[in-house]
Amino acid sequence: MNTILSVEHLSGGYSHQRPVLHDVSFEMKAGELVGLVGLNGAGKSTTIKHILGLLDPFEGEIRVKGRTVKEDKLAYRQKMAYVPEMPELYEQLTLEEHLKLSAMAYHMDRKTYEERSARLLELFHMEKKRHWFPTHFSKGMRQKVMIMCAFLIQPELYIVDEPFVGLDPIGIQSLLDLMEDMKHQGAAILMSTHILSTAEQYCDRFIILHEGKIAIQGTIEAIRQRYGDSKASLHDIYLAVARGRAEWLN
């Protein structure tokens, strides 16, 4: 299978004196949904910022379809969509204008835009709010707008940061269904989350970050096997790592 994202020996963070990430390496292939799991401050958001090309790696490199952001920024960005943890919207644009601008920025034709946006608006029950401004949106609705903007462009790589908080149950289910769909169409999705039960159910693989390093990564079965309990949930394993009971890792 072809590799979409490769992170090799990444060390990075906000200041060289205090790097947040230490030698992080992983790969994502087409059609994979990977869960990025870790405590607050473990380095999830920093990893995401490096992948988005918002931070410069201190060491190592990140490639999306074989290219680094330095080599061709526009082509690099063209291949990914990002759903941030805190929704950021244009306060001066309506919902529909958000979608249109995304479509235009990612070179979509009008017909494709009409089809996809109609489907997304219906999926998230926002058809009636097309002409609304973000001021009138709740946190959950703002999150839905971000999700719609990302899934409208159907890139090869999705970076989704803690998407479930504030979403209503229909929103959560629609998002999960969308991610399944995109996966089957060959997209790679990196999702950071604290909702472990959902992650366990939907993700193909997991990366457990702890204090800026990858504590363990792999399928849930592989992780269980190493943990030595074939019935352990992701929750149990994650707590063990977070509480420092990690002798089984060595």
Added chain:
Amino acid sequence: MAELIKLWRRRRADNFRMQLRYWNLIGKNSGLMFVLYAIVIIGGFYYKRWLDGLPKDFPAALMVTAILSVPAVRSPIRTFMRPADRVFLLPVEAELGGYFRMSKLYSFIIQSAFLIFFLLICAPLYAKSSAGTASYWIVAAAVFAVKGWNIDCRWQEQSIDGIVPLKMLRFGLSFLFLYGLIGDLNGVVAAVCAIIMLLSGIFLFHRQAGRSLLKWDRVIEMENRQEMQFLRFANLFTDVPRLRHRVKARRLISAFFPVRAFGEENVYRQLFIKTFLRADDYFGIYMRLTAAGALICFFINNGYYTALVAAAVVYLTGLQLLPLWYHPFPQALAGMYPIAGRFRRKSFLRLILALLAAQSLIMSLAGALGVRSAASFLLFLAAGIGAGSLFTLVYTKQRLEKESRQ
């Protein structure tokens, strides 16, 4: 109780300091004092001329009553309440009596100061009205009494639902009472009105309010409205951070600028147009400057020098529009768009140039109308568009390119 009074005093002092800071800025860098001075002198001159030319049957009394009753009846109460008070002060509502009494007294004093201003303006007009029987001092006293009654009733309204008829009643009674004193109505009318006001205050406003609960949302909304009023005024002269990034829908004018063509080169064009129209006050500043420029060009009539005025206004407007470039766009959206920076610069420059050219056109039309010459229209237009092009395509362009290289 004493704590709450202390809280009120602290909030009033904070508000006073905040306003003082803005007044300081307004006084220092806006030339407002000069304009006020000019208005007083010129206004006084014309006011006197107008008074001298008044016909005998001019309804001066009616006019004085109208001018005085509006500010006397309008009685918003400054409570200095914050939205968070709904949570933190709600439990001590029963003990807030002193706090609100202070608020009412404060509002009465501040609004009375405005009333003095209106009384001064009306004094010469009152002297003109032959019907005026009462001494102006009595009128002034009556106006303050009306204000006090309105403040008290207005506070009672904060607990009452369906206050529109009450407001109409307040205005009607206040107007009649004042007209009874000022105008040619019988003094008995004034006396009857005064009695009705007293009785309705007790038996209508206070009794109804006593039966219902204080509507906190309304009290906070009233406070917020007044604070915003001042901030919006200050914002005309200086930058008020709290008013930044407010958005108006402006559906009518936005409808003229829909997304026409899909394509990456249009993303920032659309973004800047919509930001210009809806966010902050870019559009308002542009319209005000254009209107002011057009008026000046129309009225000054000093031949070819109007061209210089047009060029200067275009330059000033351009400077006021530059912050649009720095308007923050969300990182998760605009920051991720795979679009080259040159499209962003090009869209911005084109919008600014178009705006300045449109402004030049309007001012040139006004200027040419003023001197009634088609040739000067072309001259003014050339001056305006010339200044606009220099500002946009030379100055701004270089500045943006330099910044993008850094």
